[in-house]
Amino acid sequence: MMAIPDPDLAVNLCGVRLPSPVLVASGCFGFGREMAAYMDLGELGAVVTKSVSLQARLGRPTPRMAETPAGMLNAIGLQNPGVEAFCTTELPFLAEAGARVVASIVGRNAEEFGRVAERLNGEDTVKLLEVNLSCPNVDHRGEVFATSPKTAASVIRAVKAVAGQPVLAKLTADVTDLVAVARAVVDAGADGLTLINTLLGMAVDVRRRRPKLAAVTGGLSGPAIRPLAVRCVWQVAKALPGVPIVGTGGITSADDAAEFLLVGATAVAVGTGNFLSPRLPLEVTEGLRRYLAEQGVATVAELPALFKAER
Amino acid sequence: MTNDGDGPGLQLAEVIGHHRAGVYHTLTLAASEIARQARPGQFVGLLSGPERAYLLRRPFSIHRVDWRGAGSGSVEVVFDVVGPGTRALGWLKPHDTVDVVGPLGRPFTLPDEPASCLLVGGGYGSAPLFFLADQLRSRGCRIDFIVGAATDERLFKALEARRLGRTTVVTTDDGSAGRRGIVTDAMPEVLQAARSELVYACGPMAMLAAVSQVAATAGVPCQVAVEELMACGTGICYSCVVPMTEPGGEVRMARSCVEGPVLDGAQVAWAELGLSGGLGGGPGYPGSLAEEVVGG
Numbered sequence: 083m084m085a086i087p088d089p090d091l092a093v094n095l096c097g098v099r100l101p102s103p104v105l106v107a108s109g110c111f112g113f114g115r116e117m118a119a120y121m122d123l124g125e126l127g128a129v130v131t132k133s134v135s136l137q138a139r140l141g142r143p144t145p146r147m148a149e150t151p152a153g154m155l156n157a158i159g160l161q162n163p164g165v166e167a168f169c170t171t172e173l174p175f176l177a178e179a180g181a182r183v184v185a186s187i188v189g190r191n192a193e194e195f196g197r198v199a200e201r202l203n204g205e206d207t208v209k210l211l212e213v214n215l216s217c218p219n220v221d222h223r224g225e226v227f228a229t230s231p232k233t234a235a236s237v238i239r240a241v242k243a244v245a246g247q248p249v250l251a252k253l254t255a256d257v258t259d260l261v262a263v264a265r266a267v268v269d270a271g272a273d274g275l276t277l278i279n280t281l282l283g284m285a286v287d288v289r290r291r292r293p294k295l296a297a298v299t300g301g302l303s304g305p306a307i308r309p310l311a312v313r314c315v316w317q318v319a320k321a322l323p324g325v326p327i328v329g330t331g332g333i334t335s336a337d338d339a340a341e342f343l344l345v346g347a348t349a350v351a352v353g354t355g356n357f358l359s360p361r362l363p364l365e366v367t368e369g370l371r372r373y374l375a376e377q378g379v380a381t382v383a384e385l386p387a388l389f390k391a392e393r
Numbered sequence: 394m395t396n397d398g399d400g401p402g403l404q405l406a407e408v409i410g411h412h413r414a415g416v417y418h419t420l421t422l423a424a425s426e427i428a429r430q431a432r433p434g435q436f437v438g439l440l441s442g443p444e445r446a447y448l449l450r451r452p453f454s455i456h457r458v459d460w461r462g463a464g465s466g467s468v469e470v471v472f473d474v475v476g477p478g479t480r481a482l483g484w485l486k487p488h489d490t491v492d493v494v495g496p497l498g499r500p501f502t503l504p505d506e507p508a509s510c511l512l513v514g515g516g517y518g519s520a521p522l523f524f525l526a527d528q529l530r531s532r533g534c535r536i537d538f539i540v541g542a543a544t545d546e547r548l549f550k551a552l553e554a555r556r557l558g559r560t561t562v563v564t565t566d567d568g569s570a571g572r573r574g575i576v577t578d579a580m581p582e583v584l585q586a587a588r589s590e591l592v593y594a595c596g597p598m599a600m601l602a603a604v605s606q607v608a609a610t611a612g613v614p615c616q617v618a619v620e621e622l623m624a625c626g627t628g629i630c631y632s633c634v635v636p637m638t639e640p641g642g643e644v645r646m647a648r649s650c651v652e653g654p655v656l657d658g659a660q661v662a663w664a665e666l667g668l669s670g671g672l673g674g675g676p677g678y679p680g681s682l683a684e685e686v687v688g689g
């Protein structure tokens with residue numbers, strides 16, 4: 083094995099060239115503004131924004147988070163300023179900062195998703211859309227569109243009809259047959275997938291005999307869910323070869339990121355890790371560069387082909 | 394530091410002191426850049442131990458800073474061992490290192506002219522009020538203190554408060570030190586005697602609601618440093634929001650890590666938090682949310 087002095091980290095995600103495969107996950111980086119104090123946002127593969135909806139949302143009451151073993155639960159409830167304020171206030175900042183933007187969009191029904199996508203059509207800073215079909219912090223499970231192949235597909239069709247950018251569908255692992263949902267959204271026109279969203283969880287304050295979160299349940303994230311997320315990426319990549327996947331779930335190191343890339347992810351997103359350390363995604367990026375050099379791999383895109391599926 | 398100009402930064406800081414203050418711990422960290430920039434009311438996020446059994450950074454308000462020029466500054470924080478994060482901090486010895494982000498958040502606003510200031514603290518929530526008191530005194534302000542806790546042993550540096558304040562009232566829920574009662578019991582008489590022009594408060598949310606109510610009744614502006622559960626401390630997770638009433642009357646969720654922790658007590662929508670702002674509920678120091686938030 084030859085050490086490679088300067089491996090190439092660039093990837094092509096649904097036709098968009100990104101200088102690094104390390105993104106930051108939606109809901110785990112705000113709209114990027116606060117993190118510009120710690121890093122050059124242009125060094126990230128892309129900034130996946132907090133989900134934006136047609137109208138502003140206040141979100142849930144507090145407590146909104148609870149720490150759990152190797153992870154955390156959150157029930158933020160999609161607090162965001164609405165797509166119009168996002169375009170006029172947040173996007174110009176991100177453009178100025180040199181960030182490539184993946185806009186995460188959310189809606190209460192297919193029509194709302196379509197209207198948000200339509201508003202973003204023509205915004206040059208937005209390179210891709212990520213359709214959040216799987217936020218667990220909604221009023222009822224019917225709003226977790228990715229629990230049904232049919233409703234997930236209907237949302238993707240509504241978005242694709244008006245979108246000006248390639249579309250990623252963000253799915254949940256809280257389903258019996260993830261591959262069926264993935265296939266349905268790809269058939270409906272999704273250009274790629276983001277796997278996985280947080281998992282619906284719950285924690286109880288036993289002394290006060292009540293849920294730790296005001297919303298009772300919340301999304302579980304962090305290293306605790308990484309093996310599950312890696313399994314999902316591996317399963318879907320095998321079933322749908324050639325479909326770009328952004329792998330996310332509990333990444334806090336370059337080795338964690340490499341797991342996702344080896345099993346078939348085109349790119350990865352650091353989520354909860356941003357809360358631990360504001361420079362973590364750049365540390366993961368540098369670590370990946372060292373990993374590729376050590377492994378004698380010239381480009382990050384080669385990794386899936388080098389994975390030995392049988393032990 | 395990772396950034397060139399002013400603003401929060403990330404660094405490994407050496408522990409230069411670890412002491413006990415009653416049941417609490419005080420930890421002094423060599424962090425000159427944070428010390429140079431820090432203002433009273435701001436906080437730092439600490440992460441100790443790469444093999445730690447817990448995930449998230451813990452927020453602590455800055456108790457004191459010592460800045461004597463480039464490369465020789467320190468910041469001091471106070472904590473109570475209540476969970477895995479503070480247990481790990483409790484093990485730190487001089488020369489150990491701890492990962493620090495800061496200074497974070499919006500500080501207390503100081504008066505432009507000398508003013509009479511009432512400082513109200515609950516439990517070790519009073520920690521940032523000592524940093525504030527130093528700066529107010531250097532501006533020629535009069536300071537009066539009210540410090541309270543559930544019991545004598547839960548009071549934080551009551552003696553030092555007595556030294557700094559023109560007058561100081563100590564209250565405990567059980568009467569084991571000072572007056573039996575809660576901090577707001579003493580507020581009307583101190584506000585009147587000291588002709589207080591500004592109130593600064595830090596402690597559990599229920600106490601801050603009650604202090605804001607008393608200050609509003611007396612027509613005195615009140616700044617409160619709030620404590621909400623935080624995952625990041627840097628503005629990106631949206632966990633630590635506090636409902637604020639806008640001038641138009643609508644409610645907005647403000648992140649206490651970037652728009653706070655210091656907020657205008659009159660604008661916090663206490664009723665949305667289930668806190669009427671009245672005096673009936675008491676400050677709730679024992680087992681209060683604040684202990685889990687700052688301490689966990």
